[in-house]
Amino acid sequence: MPPDHLLDDYVDPYDDPAARGRRHGPLRVGLGGPVGSGKTALAAALCRTLGAELDLAVVTNDIYTTEDADFLRRHAVLPDDRIEAVQTGCCPHTAIRDDITANLDAVELLEARHPGLELVLVESGGDNLTASFSYGLVDVQVFVVDVAGGDKVPRKGGPGVTASDLLVVNKTDLAPLVGADLDVMRRDAAAVRGGKPTLLISLREDPAATEVAAWVRQQLRSRAAQHA
Numbered sequence: 001m002p003p004d005h006l007l008d009d010y011v012d013p014y015d016d017p018a019a020r021g022r023r024h025g026p027l028r029v030g031l032g033g034p035v036g037s038g039k040t041a042l043a044a045a046l047c048r049t050l051g052a053e054l055d056l057a058v059v060t061n062d063i064y065t066t067e068d069a070d071f072l073r074r075h076a077v078l079p080d081d082r083i084e085a086v087q088t089g090c091c092p093h094t095a096i097r098d099d100i101t102a103n104l105d106a107v108e109l110l111e112a113r114h115p116g117l118e119l120v121l122v123e124s125g126g127d128n129l130t131a132s133f134s135y136g137l138v139d140v141q142v143f144v145v146d147v148a149g150g151d152k153v154p155r156k157g158g159p160g161v162t163a164s165d166l167l168v169v170n171k172t173d174l175a176p177l178v179g180a181d182l183d184v185m186r187r188d189a190a191a192v193r194g195g196k197p198t199l200l201i202s203l204r205e206d207p208a209a210t211e212v213a214a215w216v217r218q219q220l221r222s223r224a225a226q227h228a
Ligand SMILES: Nc1nc2c(ncn2[C@@H]2O[C@H](COP(=O)(O)OP(=O)(O)OP(=O)(O)O)[C@@H](O)[C@H]2O)c(=O)[nH]1
Pocket: 033, 034, 035, 036, 037, 038, 039, 040, 041, 042, 068, 125, 126, 127, 170, 171, 172, 173, 174, 201, 202, 203, 204, 205
């Protein structure tokens, strides 16, 4: 692995840019981001909103437990056989970027169990701003941060913030409580993301994650057009 300061230039050994987007099977969407930013809450919201219209499944990643999969099962956002847990036993980014075998196995198991699968959400364990998914594992990636850590987070960069296909700034309902300026976060994100989209949301106020679900539908349409 390269040192952290070179991670913006990190070359993904599994990625073939020419093949990206041409993979068949379900669209695989990675959900990454720091601990507690709302990845599981977003996965649950997308399952509730898209579950009725799409054939979908979820892979969760935890270091030592199956806590996130248990949460999704407890809240019955999908039938149990559509939720697979990966226990990484190591830094979460290792299992989504460096050695993606366990996650690929989980995706393939879900694909075999549900041959009509259209969408698989792969939720990473909570990590830091350097975490990103290999495009050998996912087709598009969403990076979730929240406002509770202050409005400086987008300015700090890192591949999740700068290179993800969608940046989600969650928990906007907490902004007044922590003195976070949402305009600053919006502006700083735009400055480092080269035109890629950023959504500021509150899953507390919009438990359907309406805008993120719309973005996922758009990704599905784009891929269908590519394959047509
Ligand atoms: N106020 C507020 N709380 C939220 C929001 N979204 C999620 N939370 C809460 O934030 C906490 C962490 O949410 P999770 O979805 O578990 O976060 P996570 O990123 O999956 O956490 P890890 O899997 O531990 O990395 C939970 O208590 C959620 O209820 C939001 O929009 N506003």
